[in-house]
Amino acid sequence: xxxxxxxxxxxxxxxxxxxxxxxxxxxxxxxxxxxxxxxxxxxxxxxxxxxxxxxxxxxxxxxxxxxxxxxxxxxxxxxxxxxxxxxxxxxxxxxxxxxxxxxxxxxxxxxxxxxxxxxxxxxxxxxxxxxxxxxxxxxxxxxxxxxxxxxxxxxxxxxxxxxxxxxxxxxxxxxxxxxxxxxxxxxxxxxxxxxxxxxxxxxxxxxxxxxxxxxxxxxxxxxxxxxxxxxxxxxxxxxxxxxxxxxxxxxxxxxxxx
Amino acid sequence: xxxxxxxxxxxxxxxxxxxxxxxxxxxxxxxxxxxxxxxxxxxxxxxxxxxxxxxxxxxxxxxxxxxxxxxxxxxxxxxxxxxxxxxxxxxxxxxxxxxxxxxxxxxxxxxxxxxxxxxxxxxxxxxxxxxxxxxxxxxxxxxxxxxxxxxxxxxxxxxxxxxxxxxxxxxxxxxxxxxxxxxxxxxxxxxxxxxxxxxxxxxxxxxxxxxxxxxxxxxxxxxxxxxxxxxxxxxxxxxxxxxxxxxxxxxxxxxxxxxxxxxxxxxxxxxxxxxxxxxxx
Numbered sequence: 349x350x351x352x353x354x355x356x357x358x359x360x361x362x363x364x365x366x367x368x369x370x371x372x373x374x375x376x377x378x379x380x381x382x383x384x385x386x387x388x389x390x391x392x393x394x395x396x397x398x399x400x401x402x403x404x405x406x407x408x409x410x411x412x413x414x415x416x417x418x419x420x421x422x423x424x425x426x427x428x429x430x431x432x433x434x435x436x437x438x439x440x441x442x443x444x445x446x447x448x449x450x451x452x453x454x455x456x457x458x459x460x461x462x463x464x465x466x467x468x469x470x471x472x473x474x475x476x477x478x479x480x481x482x483x484x485x486x487x488x489x490x491x492x493x494x495x496x497x498x499x500x501x502x503x504x505x506x507x508x509x510x511x512x513x514x515x516x517x518x519x520x521x522x523x524x525x526x527x528x529x530x531x532x533x534x535x536x537x538x539x540x541x542x543x544x545x546x547x548x549x550x551x552x553x554x555x556x557x558x559x560x561x562x563x564x565x566x567x568x569x570x571x572x573x574x575x576x577x578x579x580x581x582x583x584x585x586x587x588x589x590x591x592x593x594x595x596x597x598x599x600x601x602x603x604x605x606x
Numbered sequence: 607x608x609x610x611x612x613x614x615x616x617x618x619x620x621x622x623x624x625x626x627x628x629x630x631x632x633x634x635x636x637x638x639x640x641x642x643x644x645x646x647x648x649x650x651x652x653x654x655x656x657x658x659x660x661x662x663x664x665x666x667x668x669x670x671x672x673x674x675x676x677x678x679x680x681x682x683x684x685x686x687x688x689x690x691x692x693x694x695x696x697x698x699x700x701x702x703x704x705x706x707x708x709x710x711x712x713x714x715x716x717x718x719x720x721x722x723x724x725x726x727x728x729x730x731x732x733x734x735x736x737x738x739x740x741x742x743x744x745x746x747x748x749x750x751x752x753x754x755x756x757x758x759x760x761x762x763x764x765x766x767x768x769x770x771x772x773x774x775x776x777x778x779x780x781x782x783x784x785x786x787x788x789x790x791x792x793x794x795x796x797x798x799x800x801x802x803x804x805x806x807x808x809x810x811x812x813x814x815x816x817x818x819x820x821x822x823x824x825x826x827x828x829x830x831x832x833x834x835x836x837x838x839x840x841x842x843x844x845x846x847x848x849x850x851x852x853x854x855x856x857x858x859x860x861x862x863x864x865x866x867x868x869x870x871x872x873x874x875x876x877x878x879x880x881x882x883x884x885x886x887x
Contacts, residue, residue, distance in 0.1 A: 485878055534730070
């Protein structure tokens with residue numbers, strides 16, 4: 349080991365692949381992360397309001413992917429995403445034969461994990477599938493703390509369900525949204541296992557599925573450059589810290605509120 | 607009157623739609639698991655046909671044979687189980703001690719020490735990869751199972767969970783009374799604290815076991831030779847760009863998933879509560 353000053357940092361900041369991996373990471377964090385909350389919030393509301401006897405089983409079904417092995421999951425999705433005979437492409441092929449609606453579906457089988465433009469959507473779907481249940485449970489817990497008489501009063505005043513959702517539920521969920529989005533963001537920026545396994549550890553064609561955490565691993569263990577890899581992980585850490593701080597600014601209740 | 611009926615009919619349809627949507631979503635969540643188990647019983651060529659198999663087949667034993675030929679399947683399964691059990695046992699001991707100490711004892715630098723422990727939860731896992739490898743390398747722990755269960759034995763999450771439980775459910779007077787009666791500190795911990803901690807120990811034990819069983823990054827960094835691979839690593843090593851034995855790989859994945867499904871079936875409520883406890887507080 350020799351002292352090299354800031355060389356590793358400068359090298360990383362001038363590295364094209366590093367910036368590509370940062371772009372990939374942010375793309376994946378946004379496209380896998382935002383839908384998690386857009387689905388989890390209404391889902392939690394419906395389960396909270398309508399499901400009584402089947403509640404635990406329903407929540408369990410959504411939560412199950414969260415506790416299963418990422419390797420097993422990723423292997424499963426690799427077969428489902430397979431080009432020629434994969435189930436997902438076969439469903440799409442059937443849909444493409446439908447009259448009228450069929451035109452919206454691609455007529456050719458999609459090489460999900462092989463072609464650079466499809467790798468990220470495929471990875472995002474797996475990540476979304478794995479974590480949506482976790483967020484649903486968070487929102488369910490938050491919903492239980494909203495006092496019922498607020499809704500009763502609103503109903504008396506003639507507010508419909510949509511208005512109640514918009515003016516009571518959503519504002520009351522705000523602290524949990526802040527917390528959940530922060531967790532998703534921190535997790536999303538560290539994304540490693542799903543893309544690593546779905547792209548066979550190499551990042552996919554054109555490095556389209558290579559996240560920064562994965563690039564860090566490859567730099568250290570495939571290219572044997574621990575110094576650069578360490579610089580890389582510190583730069584990623586700074587990104588994570590800045591983003592957490594930014595969400596904090598956006599969502600945190602101000603002053604006497606909350 | 608008619609307007610009222612109209613409204614309730616409207617409500618009934620929206621309730622029905624809600625059930626339908628949530629139910630369909632649940633099916634999408636569960637479908638991959640179903641196909642994992644179905645594909646586990648089909649040969650590679652059967653999986654990739656038009657249409658794909660929708661019902662269990664007969665090739666499970668063949669797939670198992672391929673697994674044992676391609677990877678060190680039984681030893682990987684054994685390492686996974688051994689590491690998960692050892693990690694669970696050590697975590698329960700150290701986290702219950704740590705949590706009890708932080709909850710009940712007064713000592714110098716208690717606050718900063720607790721913050722220091724909690725602070726480790728904020729450090730992203732990728733930041734630890736290289737240092738972990740280098741420390742394990744210096745210790746000569748590469749390819750050693752204890753590299754996977756010793757470093758995490760006093761986890762911040764576990765200590766936090768235990769401390770919360772001690773604070774809310776073990777009365778300070780009880781500890782004081784036992785001390786007055788001349789019970790030793792270790793005796794208090796073993797005979798009073800541990801039995802009262804049982805529900806929390808169960809939750810933490812489940813979470814630790816599952817986390818260790820599923821752990822991929824840890825073994826990826828420290829387990830370098832194939833005969834030391836844990837199950838997730840061994841399964842991943844079967845993946846090849848040219849010729850992957852998908853049937854066998856699905857069988858292996860199904861075997862890796864089955865224990866979790868069983869644990870989840872019996873303790874889903876407890877697990878969900880435990881895993882989201884840090885968030886819900």
